[in-house]
Amino acid sequence: MDISFSEADLSAIWLTVKLATVVTLVLLLIGTPIAWWLARTRSWWKGPVGAVVALPIVLPPTVIGFYLLMAMGPDGPLGWITQSLGLGLLSFTFAGLVVASVFYSLPFVVQPLQNAFENIPERMLETAATLRASALDSFFSVVLPLSKPGLLTATVLGFAHTVGEFGVVLMIGGNIPDRTRVVSVQIYDHVEAMEYAHAHWLSAAMVLFAFVVLLVLYTFNPTGKRK
Amino acid sequence: MIHARFNLAYPGFALQTDIQVPSRGITALFGPSGSGKTALLRCIAGLERTQDGLLRVHGEVWQEGAIFLPVHRRRVGYVFQEASLFPHLSVRRNLEYGLQRIPQTERKVRLEQVKEWLGLEKLMDRSDPAGLSGGERQRVAVGRALLTSPRLLLMDEPLTALDSAGKQEILPYLERLHRELEIPVLYVSHALDEVVRLADHLVMLEQGRVIASGTLNETLSRLDLPTAHQDDSGTVIEAKVAEHDVIYHLTRLDFSGGTLWVSKLERATGEIVRARVLARDVSIATDSPLGTSISNILAARITDIREQEPGRVNLRLAIGNEHVLLSRITRRSCDQLGLAVGMDVFAQVKSVALTA
Numbered sequence: 174m175d176i177s178f179s180e181a182d183l184s185a186i187w188l189t190v191k192l193a194t195v196v197t198l199v200l201l202l203i204g205t206p207i208a209w210w211l212a213r214t215r216s217w218w219k220g221p222v223g224a225v226v227a228l229p230i231v232l233p234p235t236v237i238g239f240y241l242l243m244a245m246g247p248d249g250p251l252g253w254i255t256q257s258l259g260l261g262l263l264s265f266t267f268a269g270l271v272v273a274s275v276f277y278s279l280p281f282v283v284q285p286l287q288n289a290f291e292n293i294p295e296r297m298l299e300t301a302a303t304l305r306a307s308a309l310d311s312f313f314s315v316v317l318p319l320s321k322p323g324l325l326t327a328t329v330l331g332f333a334h335t336v337g338e339f340g341v342v343l344m345i346g347g348n349i350p351d352r353t354r355v356v357s358v359q360i361y362d363h364v365e366a367m368e369y370a371h372a373h374w375l376s377a378a379m380v381l382f383a384f385v386v387l388l389v390l391y392t393f394n395p396t397g398k399r400k
Numbered sequence: 401m402i403h404a405r406f407n408l409a410y411p412g413f414a415l416q417t418d419i420q421v422p423s424r425g426i427t428a429l430f431g432p433s434g435s436g437k438t439a440l441l442r443c444i445a446g447l448e449r450t451q452d453g454l455l456r457v458h459g460e461v462w463q464e465g466a467i468f469l470p471v472h473r474r475r476v477g478y479v480f481q482e483a484s485l486f487p488h489l490s491v492r493r494n495l496e497y498g499l500q501r502i503p504q505t506e507r508k509v510r511l512e513q514v515k516e517w518l519g520l521e522k523l524m525d526r527s528d529p530a531g532l533s534g535g536e537r538q539r540v541a542v543g544r545a546l547l548t549s550p551r552l553l554l555m556d557e558p559l560t561a562l563d564s565a566g567k568q569e570i571l572p573y574l575e576r577l578h579r580e581l582e583i584p585v586l587y588v589s590h591a592l593d594e595v596v597r598l599a600d601h602l603v604m605l606e607q608g609r610v611i612a613s614g615t616l617n618e619t620l621s622r623l624d625l626p627t628a629h630q631d632d633s634g635t636v637i638e639a640k641v642a643e644h645d646v647i648y649h650l651t652r653l654d655f656s657g658g659t660l661w662v663s664k665l666e667r668a669t670g671e672i673v674r675a676r677v678l679a680r681d682v683s684i685a686t687d688s689p690l691g692t693s694i695s696n697i698l699a700a701r702i703t704d705i706r707e708q709e710p711g712r713v714n715l716r717l718a719i720g721n722e723h724v725l726l727s728r729i730t731r732r733s734c735d736q737l738g739l740a741v742g743m744d745v746f747a748q749v750k751s752v753a754l755t756a
Contacts, residue, residue: 296484299447302471303478304498305548310472314497318488 177374184351185359186378192267192355193335196274200282200331201324203275208286209312227280234277238344241273245345265347270355273345274335281330289323290316326390333386337379402552402584406443407452408608415439415450415608423458425600426578426585428616430592430627436608437588441554444586445478446471457552475506477545479555483537485529491540492524498548508549517580518543518573535566539573546577553585559594567594574598592627596620596636596676597755621716621724623706628714628726634678635724636755641671657720658698662752674755679714679726681750686737688746696749700725702741707731715739717747725749 178186211223229237244251245263251272252262263269293316301311317324339357346353348362356375363372401423408415415436421427429437442448444455446462446469455463462469477498485494495511515521518539529537538558545553558574559567571594578585578598589595595602595616602619604612604627612619620627620635627633637660639653644664651665653675660675667673689697700717703724708714713734715727725747739745 300484305501
């Protein structure tokens with residue numbers, strides 16, 4: 174076996190890393206407030222919102238992909254918004270993949286964060302307030318530092334889960350080289366074309382990646398370490 | 401002067417208070433659990449929001465009608481029952497947390513002072529607040545609150561979570577603060593012995609209502625209040641260390657109503673100490689007793705008599721013009737001696753506990 178990864182493979186790997194990085198950043202930005210709200214609210218909406226966030230865990234990715242494709246299409250609400258903003262349509266673009274992946278991986282970021290936030294005693298926040306910290310200040314100076322393990326878990330799971338998606342990508346992104354063809358799709362292509370050696374290389378790389386990620390998570394973040 | 405009026409209703413509990421707290425000294429909020437002490441303190445800090453409330457602190461309105469200053473804008477220090485140190489910060493960074501959040505111009509309490517008052521020097525470089533003893537943690541928490549230069553310090557049963565060794569360790573520091581601090585302190589407690597050691601004023605709460613408030617002795621000596629009937633009821637005499645008797649190992653304390661001899665104290669003459677005299681340790685004689693082993697006999701006048709329980713009565717005694725003692729005797733002794741309000745008698749003090 175003289176070559177390991179073809180140029181197309183490398184392109185797919187690069188695209189995957191780029192997608193997972195962007196998605197993870199976006200997820201941390203929007204997942205954190207959602208998780209905070211879910212952890213602290215006593216509102217009636219907690220149940221419905223929590224259920225919507227968790228939907229991607231149970232739904233087949235094709236179902237999510239299908240509805241997102243409809244939403245992003247020319248007649249869908251998302252499509253209508255992006256078109257009226259002059260952005261065109263999101264389907265079959267990298268941006269579309271990002272939006273879909275964010276939705277698909279949301280529970281994997283929100284749930285560890287929510288757990289971490291729920292474990293912070295109300296007393297810590299009250300103490301910070303009596304020491305002149307505003308709500309935002311105490312969020313950054315007390316809540317986030319105390320939620321480090323949860324943040325690490327959320328980041329790793331969000332990233333890894335995005336790397337591992339397939340169905341949603343295929344539905345939303347299709348299979349366009351350099352734009353939407355990520356590793357999982359590339360493997361599918363190799364298998365379809367009977368290029369098993371190539372499929373092996375990429376698949377093995379994915380297995381290794383998943384193992385290393387989980388190893389890091391379990392080594393540096395043993396559950397129950399915090400009192 | 402702090403004026404606080406709050407009406408707060410929960411299912412099964414209602415707080416209805418209107419209190420005025422003097423601008424100096426420690427005011428104890430005293431009462432059994434469920435009496436609303438902590439709720440009142442939380443209202444003052446802004447941790448609890450009442451629809452109907454009024455709070456003025458040294459002329460500043462913190463709450464009135466639609467005005468409600470959020471917690472982090474109120475210049476209060478709050479010490480919770482558990483020290484609640486931030487586990488991710490070192491002792492030093494815990495202490496500095498509040499300090500860094502107030503403007504330079506408001507910084508009246510310096511880190512050096514707080515370190516000295518609370519004996520924190522050796523703890524400064526500890527990076528694991530969870531590894532400190534309960535007493536040490538609470539001292540850091542008190543220091544952290546003080547470093548925000550509060551206009552009012554609120555302490556919610558700061559000793560309750562400590563074992564008795566922890567209490568003994570921290571009490572002298574609190575007594576020191578009592579002498580050094582120029583800000584008012586509201587101190588919630590259900591333990592009479594803590595109140596007696598630290599407080600200057602007493603607000604008594606029962607079922608969400610204030611049943612009495614006044615100076616420590618005024619309140620403690622009121623026979624119509626439940627405190628007078630507790631087993632450890634009694635009053636406090638602030639007296640000056642006048643003389644040490646090396647041979648008999650005794651110390652003489654002077655106060656305006658007379659003198660008290662107590663076991664030798666390690667205190668310099670001229671220092672002011674608090675002597676606590678329990679009602680059950682004071683007996684009454686109608687004539688100046690002769691041939692008695694009791695060395696502390698004070699001239700007194702009976703100002704109130706109440707039956708505490710069948711067979712037992714409590715007396716309130718004025719000692720000179722300023723001081724007051726309680727005495728608990730049997731109904732029979734009271735009748736046999738023909739005791740009545742207004743009578744001049746002699747109070748025999750069997751034992752005196754020195755608190756500070």
